[in-house]
Amino acid sequence: MKKKIGVSLLFLLSAFLLLNLLWFGWRHLAYSGFAEGMTRTETSSALFPTYAAKDGDGFDYTVKYPDYLSLTGNLAVGFPGTDENPFTDGLILWPKLSGGYEYGVILNSRETDDTGYMFYIDAQGGALDNEYEALAEKYWDVIAELLERAESVWALE
Numbered sequence: 001m002k003k004k005i006g007v008s009l010l011f012l013l014s015a016f017l018l019l020n021l022l023w024f025g026w027r028h029l030a031y032s033g034f035a036e037g038m039t040r041t042e043t044s045s046a047l048f049p050t051y052a053a054k055d056g057d058g059f060d061y062t063v064k065y066p067d068y069l070s071l072t073g074n075l076a077v078g079f080p081g082t083d084e085n086p087f088t089d090g091l092i093l094w095p096k097l098s099g100g101y102e103y104g105v106i107l108n109s110r111e112t113d114d115t116g117y118m119f120y121i122d123a124q125g126g127a128l129d130n131e132y133e134a135l136a137e138k139y140w141d142v143i144a145e146l147l148e149r150a151e152s153v154w155a156l157e
Contacts, residue, residue, distance in 0.1 A: 019069075027066055030095065031073055034154055035063040059149055060090075071097060077150045079142075087116075089139070091146035093156070101156060105146065107139050123147075123156075 031049075038051035038061065049065040058080030066073040078090035087108060094102040100123075107117045119132040125143040127136035136143060150156060 023069055027073075031063060031065045034075055034095075035065075038063060053153075055149075055153075060088075061149075061153055075101075075150065075154060077146050077153070079146075089142050089146065091143070091150055093150060093154075099157070103147075105136075105139075105143055107135065107142065 035049075035051035038053040041050045041052050041062075044050045047068050051063045053061045055061070060076075060078040060080070062076045062078075064074050064076075072094060075093040075095070076090055079088040081088045085108075089108055090106045092104045092106070094104075096102060103121045103123060105117075105119060105121055108115075117132070117135055119135070120128040121136060121143065122128060125136060125140065125147055127133045
C-alpha cells in the first residue's frame with residue numbers, strides 16, 4: 001500500500017514538474033521576441049514578467065507575459081501621457097495560440113464628459129460589435145496610428 005501511494009505521489013510530482021517546465025518554456029518562446037529591446041519594469045518578477053519601452057515620440061509599449069499557468073498575455077501601445085492626463089488612448093493585443101491576435105482599444109473621449117470606451121476591433125481597426133462602429137469611425141485616426149505603431153514594433157502578421 002505504501003509503495004502504491006509513493007508511486008502515485010512520484011507520478012503526480014513528475015507530472016506537475018513537467019507541466020511547469022513545458023509552460024515556462026512555451027511562455028518564454030512565445031513572448032521573449034515581443035520583449036526584445038525592452039526593459040523589465042519595476043513590478044516584473046520571474047512569475048509575472050512585464051517589459052516596457054518608450055519610443056522617440058513618447059509612445060509607450062508594454063509586453064505582459066501570461067500569468068502562472070495561463071495562456072493569455074498581452075502587448076500594448078499607448079499614446080504619450082501628460083501630467084494633466086496620464087490616461088491615454090491605447091491598443092491592446094492578445095496573441096492567440098493558433099496564431100494572429102485579438103485586438104482591443106481604450107479610447108478617452110475628447111468631449112468634456114470624461115467618458116472612456118473599451119471595445120474589440122479587427123486587425124484593420126473596425127469595431128467587432130455594431131454598437132461601437134460609429135466610435136471606431138470617429139476615432140479612426142487614433143486607432144490607425146496605434147495599429148501602425150504596433151506593426152512597426154512587433155511586425156504583426
